Amino acid sequence: MNLPSNVYQARVKAGTLKQDDAQQKIVLLLDQLCRSLENYQPVVHSAGGMFGTLKSLWKKPEQPPRGLYLVGSVGRGKSMLMDLFYEQVPVQHKIRTHFHIFMQETYKRFHVLKQQSGKGGDPIPDLAKELAQKAWLLCFDEFQVNDIADAVLLGRLFEQLFALGVVVVATSNVNISSLFQNRPGADAFKPFIKILSQQMQEVELNAAQDYRLGRPEDEKRWLVPCNAESKERLDHIFLRESKAQPIKEEALTVMGRSLRIPCAAGDVTRFSFTDLCDVNLGVGDYLALAQRFKTIILDDIPRFNPDNMNVIERFTMLIDVLYEQNVKLYASAAAEFDEIYRKEDRRAFFERTISRLNEMQGQNWGNAKRIM
Ligand SMILES: Nc1ncnc2c1ncn2[C@@H]1O[C@H](COP(=O)(O)OP(=O)(O)OP(=O)(O)O)[C@@H](O)[C@H]1O
Ligand SMILES: [Mg+2]
Known part of the structure; x- marks a missing residue:
């Protein structure tokens, strides 16, 4: 495996990136996460077939590695670092998406499953299982919660995704504790904030400059x-x-x-x-x-x-x-x-x-x- 730090250093040497100590610290955390993900088997992918089912009865599900939540001001290199991680991480079932796009697709699928499950049915467990089977490493660019509908859907969906062993890496301009705060319905969202903080290590990227400025x-x-x-x-x-x-x-x-x-x-x-x-x-x-x-x-x-x-x-x-x-x-x-x-x-x-x-x-x- 080529670790993110190797790639980062190579790019600094080639002159495509400037050496930045704050970014360097994050890169080391990304290295660590790559290593822990290398041999990690999430529940959702370990219980396949007869043998797998029996085995999974005895085997305690493996504790998923904690994901990362990169927060910081604009232009500091959060998306660049997450992309670098995404390219190197030795996981086959992974997706990297902009959070807006993810939400759009999730709503679409939610409505289809809701129709299939009939009146009173709850499509969220199926939605979570489907998603986790497709990818158990989810990388989101610009994580945000815009309205109460998003807040409700996300809270329930992520709870189930984490239970299935999914690992999440995200970039955002907002701290986890400030997501969807000071809005009507914010209190109901608090348990989700707690879950996100448990499942993701929040790290602030205080890079030296906004790398977009002046370009x-x-x-x-x-x-x-x-x-x-x-x-x-x-x-x-x-x-x-x-x-x-x-x-x-x-x-x-x-x-x-x-x-x-x-x-x-x-x-x-x-x-x-x-x-x-x-x-x-x-x-x-x-x-x-x-x-x-x-x-x-x-x-x-x-x-x-x-x-x-x-x-x-x-x-x-x-x-x-x-x-x-x-x-x-x-x-x-x-x-x-x-x-x-x-x-x-x-x-x-x-x-x-x-x-x-x-x-x-x-x-x-x-x-x-x-x-x-
Ligand atoms: N160390 C660096 N040297 C040179 N360019 C860099 C460096 N870090 C980031 N950049 C470039 O700066 C631009 C902004 O970086 P990026 O998009 O990752 O910022 P961001 O923190 O995600 O910002 P936002 O919060 O606005 O999404 C990108 O084009 C990126 O490639
Ligand atoms: Mg970004």
């Missing part, structure tokens, strides 16, 4: 096109800018009305273009947003349709306000900002928007102290 591709603020990659980049930016503070819903009062902010974390908010520029909002709303938030993330700006001047004017108004208030804007868009509204169709006022957007792409834009 031109990671500093871009206007991402083209609106695809999964841009969305993922904006996810990272959201976490980085909000310092991974919990996401909350908020309301701002604008001229006696209430403006709902569905997604706010620290000084950052995130909207889809449609929800911000294709609804009945005006300059007062944008100003309230710009005064409350230092950073605004805007998803899915489409190419502008000259027949829909309302939307174009609202966007122009939004950019004017964000510019005046020195707010950082990160966006995904169907085209570069000087092509989003075709030159042939464009009204003169939009030249100002382009010029401002251009200035707002600068790396220091939005870092100045704000005059409120």
Whole structure:
């Protein structure tokens, strides 16, 4: 077996990775886990066939090795280290997946099994068994619990997975004890937090730097096109800018009305273009947003349709306000900002928007102290 530490050192020597003492410590833990997994036989895979069944009657199930939960700020190398471990670990039945994708697939399978099991049936034990048979080493990137439905499903599913001897490795920006906290229903989730802490060793990666900072591709603020990659980049930016503070819903009062902010974390908010520029909002709303938030993330700006001047004017108004208030804007868009509204169709006022957007792409834009 080629241990993660050997591969890490080889990459440092080759110059593709910088030596980082904090990462080095984690690499040693990953080495240890590789060694303990080498000869580990989980219950779910040891009780196969007649002989196996008899044998498993006498043999006490082996205690699974404790997995790892890598937590830390953005860009520190958590995913990189987990991938390095995943490539080297001598386990055949393993999967590595982004947690969002895992949840989507799990819900789909849950509904199929629920239909098969009929009214009142509980699909979770079958779901857990199916999954554990496919893979008993699960590596999750960006472990998170977003809502009460996820919390309920995960709690029950993981309890069963661990009972079957499954080992979990995960990366996250949130400590285990903070998963799904300060939300309605959080108390019911506490037993799951305890189980996760028992089954996974939580280690913080305090790497020297955010390795994405300063790389031109990671500093871009206007991402083209609106695809999964841009969305993922904006996810990272959201976490980085909000310092991974919990996401909350908020309301701002604008001229006696209430403006709902569905997604706010620290000084950052995130909207889809449609929800911000294709609804009945005006300059007062944008100003309230710009005064409350230092950073605004805007998803899915489409190419502008000259027949829909309302939307174009609202966007122009939004950019004017964000510019005046020195707010950082990160966006995904169907085209570069000087092509989003075709030159042939464009009204003169939009030249100002382009010029401002251009200035707002600068790396220091939005870092100045704000005059409120
Ligand atoms: N020691 C290193 N030397 C050079 N590049 C590194 C080093 N560690 C990580 N990187 C690179 O930095 C980038 C960010 O690392 P990675 O994606 O693993 O961070 P992360 O901790 O998972 O961040 P996030 O919390 O945002 O998911 C990756 O492209 C990775 O390859
Ligand atoms: Mg990551």
